């Protein structure tokens with residue numbers, strides 16, 4: 591599978607502004623480490639899910655990949671070409687090929703515009719339409735591809751005249767009208783009724799099959815990620831804890847954080863006879879990250895080394911990565927390694 595997107599050691603830190611007095615009293619610069627060293631690749635036609643709790647850095651990663659937020663460190667390589675030191679014109683070309691779909695279809699559509707103008711806007715901004723006939727053709731085509739048929743019934747309506755699912759389809763039409771290679775979909779169905787979600791997910795998968803579009807699918811819902819993705823990365827406080835094929839993550843996960851997320855998935859086929867692992871304590875504050883493994887204050891398997899050394903994301907089996915001191919070579923947990931040594 592050829593690579594569409596490659597993210598290398600991405601860090602995004604936000605400076606925290608404090609009051610004048612606080613700044614005078616403390617010289618320490620406060621930063622939120624929203625994304626703290628992420629490496630990932632997304633292949634052609636691949637759906638890659640980023641799963642994590644609120645505040646884990648999902649949206650920041652998605653926006654930084656699309657150059658909507660500047661990276662503090664690292665590189666984004668799109669179709670083999672680094673985005674570093676690109677001119678404005680080159681970045682504009684990149685943005686045509688890489689689009690974003692947001693969580694709230696109502697906020698992402700201008701309420702004062704009719705659907706025809708909303709979907710045509712990206713074409714207009716990029717100077718891609720020669721006349722009204724071409725504009726109409728391209729918009730009708732995009733609406734129909736997004737499942738809004740017949741398109742003529744939607745062209746002259748306003749966003750408030752559509753249902754939530756139809757609005758999200760308009761947002762998708764606005765993204766695909768530029769014929770993108772890559773889409774970041776940030777919680778695209780979390781505000782929709784369960785009955786409508788499946789239609790939007792099927793549409794995204796059909797666009798992948800028909801046009802070879804690759805997706806970074808952002809969600810806090812692991813069950814959804816499992817249904818839709820080829821691969822999944824589990825994110826915790828700006829770092830990937832575990833990454834691999836969707837089935838591997840769900841059925842053979844090794845990291846204690848992934849195990850706790852999977853143990854509470856409301857899917858009987860996954861959790862038959864398994865104990866629920868309830869995490870205690872709050873997610874630490876991303877301004878004052880704990881030393882060592884950032885998951886250690888909540889980890890049920892924490893041991894001494896975890897409090898002083900940060901584990902690296904390591905390939906524990908082909909294509910399966912995890913960041914945990916308890917996971918050794920070939921995915922054996924530390925306990926299993928001890929037993930293996932004793933039996934030898």
Ligand SMILES: Nc1ncnc2c1ncn2[C@@H]1O[C@H](COP(=O)(O)OP(=O)(O)OP(=O)(O)O)[C@@H](O)[C@H]1O
Nearest residue numbers: 604622624643644645646647648649650651810876
């Ligand atoms: N512009 C900003 N300035 C300062 N901090 C920010 C900014 N944007 C995001 N953050 C912080 O960065 C961290 C990651 O935020 P982000 O929105 O990426 O999380 P998320 O995983 O998308 O969460 P959610 O599931 O709630 O959407 C959070 O602690 C957030 O408060």
Ligand code: SF4
Nearest residue numbers: 883886889896914915
């Ligand atoms: S490194 Fe330690 S604290 Fe971190 S996940 Fe593994 S066992 Fe838990």
Ligand SMILES: [Mg+2]
Nearest residue numbers: 648649650776
């Ligand atoms: Mg978000």
